[in-house]
Amino acid sequence: MTKTVLELAILPGDGIGMEITKPCVELVQAALQKAGEPAANENWLEAGAGAYTKLGNALPAETIDGCRKADAILLAAMGDPEVRYPDGTEIIPQIDLRFELDLYAGVRPVRSVPGIKGPLADPRGNQLDFVLVRESTEGLFASVGKGTRDDDQATDTQVITRKGTARVCEFAFKLAQQRKARGYVGEVTSVDKANVFKSMAFWRDVFDEASEGYSDITKKYGYVDAVAMEMVRRPWIYDVMVTENMYGDILSDLAAGLIGGLGMAPSADIGDEHAVFQPCHGSAPDIAGTGKANPTAMFLSGAMMLEWLAVEKGNKNYDRAALFLRSAVDDAFAEGTLVSTERGGDAGVAEISAAVGQALVSLNNNDRRIA
Ligand code: ATP
Numbered sequence: 504m505t506k507t508v509l510e511l512a513i514l515p516g517d518g519i520g521m522e523i524t525k526p527c528v529e530l531v532q533a534a535l536q537k538a539g540e541p542a543a544n545e546n547w548l549e550a551g552a553g554a555y556t557k558l559g560n561a562l563p564a565e566t567i568d569g570c571r572k573a574d575a576i577l578l579a580a581m582g583d584p585e586v587r588y589p590d591g592t593e594i595i596p597q598i599d600l601r602f603e604l605d606l607y608a609g610v611r612p613v614r615s616v617p618g619i620k621g622p623l624a625d626p627r628g629n630q631l632d633f634v635l636v637r638e639s640t641e642g643l644f645a646s647v648g649k650g651t652r653d654d655d656q657a658t659d660t661q662v663i664t665r666k667g668t669a670r671v672c673e674f675a676f677k678l679a680q681q682r683k684a685r686g687y688v689g690e691v692t693s694v695d696k697a698n699v700f701k702s703m704a705f706w707r708d709v710f711d712e713a714s715e716g717y718s719d720i721t722k723k724y725g726y727v728d729a730v731a732m733e734m735v736r737r738p739w740i741y742d743v744m745v746t747e748n749m750y751g752d753i754l755s756d757l758a759a760g761l762i763g764g765l766g767m768a769p770s771a772d773i774g775d776e777h778a779v780f781q782p783c784h785g786s787a788p789d790i791a792g793t794g795k796a797n798p799t800a801m802f803l804s805g806a807m808m809l810e811w812l813a814v815e816k817g818n819k820n821y822d823r824a825a826l827f828l829r830s831a832v833d834d835a836f837a838e839g840t841l842v843s844t845e846r847g848g849d850a851g852v853a854e855i856s857a858a859v860g861q862a863l864v865s866l867n868n869n870d871r872r873i874a
Contacts, residue, residue, distance in 0.1 A: 509543035513572035518786025520579030526856035552583035562596035575732025606772035609637035672713035675745035694746035765798025831863035
């Protein structure tokens with residue numbers, strides 16, 4: 504039987520984007536090959552501040568079209584503080600793409616890589632493995648470009664809809680079920696501020712309704728301020744968390760700090776039809792071109808993409824490819840000698856890519872993590 508060839512849309516974007524995308528795509532292809540799958544077709548597409556300067560459009564129609572046609576979208580980082588729209592705002596086509604493709608679930612896995620020490624003294628702080636799901640199409644971000652301002656006051660309105668909340672909560676419960684099947688506890692925590700805001704009390708009611716179809720999953724609640732404290736005090740208590748867009752924006756950076764910084768934090772923005780995989784960090788213009796960037800978050804985003812494709816396409820080999828790539832990252836860092844520049848070491852894109860590539864080649868097909 505001929506095997507399906509995956510169609511990948513690849514958007515390297517700006518700053519460190521291109522530097523970290525090339526080795527990531529090479530590793531994704533190598534992982535596919537190791538799992539017995541053909542190489543994916545690569546459709547490299549332009550978007551970002553560079554595209555805006557060159558073409559006058561940060562997200563050309565051809566790019567959106569290529570994304571719609573792809574099986575999955577791999578995006579690095581976009582934006583450049585030096586390149587702005589005439590109204591002074593920054594170019595953020597990665598956010599436009601979320602609205603364009605209706606990518607409502609922002610998935611931020613918080614998993615410690617062995618060998619990368621987190622900031623917490625308690626040893627459990629180095630064995631974190633939970634997921635933060637951020638609603639990505641509404642909340643306070645619904646106000647972007649719509650807020651009001653005069654001399655005496657400014658307003659931004661938080662919009663929480665039944666549809667938007669129900670679908671992201673359902674997503675979180677399904678994710679908890681998938682994790683439970685892999686041995687996790689099976690819990691979803693609603694992170695809100697239901698004690699203060701009408702919009703958040705509404706969110707919690709819709710969360711409760713969504714939970715009804717998932718009697719095998721335990722539901723919990725946390726107020727966002729208390730959760731911020733618990734994420735520092737004992738983050739290992741969480742399994743899956745689901746929250747409004749703005750709370751999710753803030754807590755996902757806090758979560759990245761727990762696993763070693765932005766260069767270690769992958770993410771996905773998932774809708775019913777499409778999904779974009781990209782590291783949590785931005786284009787890091789301050790280090791672009793120096794080779795100092797840590798490409799690990801990009802590699803782990805590539806692994807998330809393969810894992811998502813396994814479910815979408817019903818092909819377990821993509822899961823194996825994801826496990827190969829993630830295990831190669833773990834092995835590269837395990838001894839603690841590979842230290843990225845953001846953590847005070849001297850390993851940048853070239854060194855980390857080479858170490859992960861070598862670890863991937865060395866991985867045994869019978870490794871217990873891959874089975
Ligand atoms: P955005 O708003 O687009 O998320 P940002 O302005 O918050 O971007 P980043 O581009 O993520 O910021 O950069 C924040 C800081 O983290 C910068 O000092 C940058 O050099 C550093 N940084 C970001 N990503 C990496 C990486 N992969 N490796 C090393 N340092 C990084």
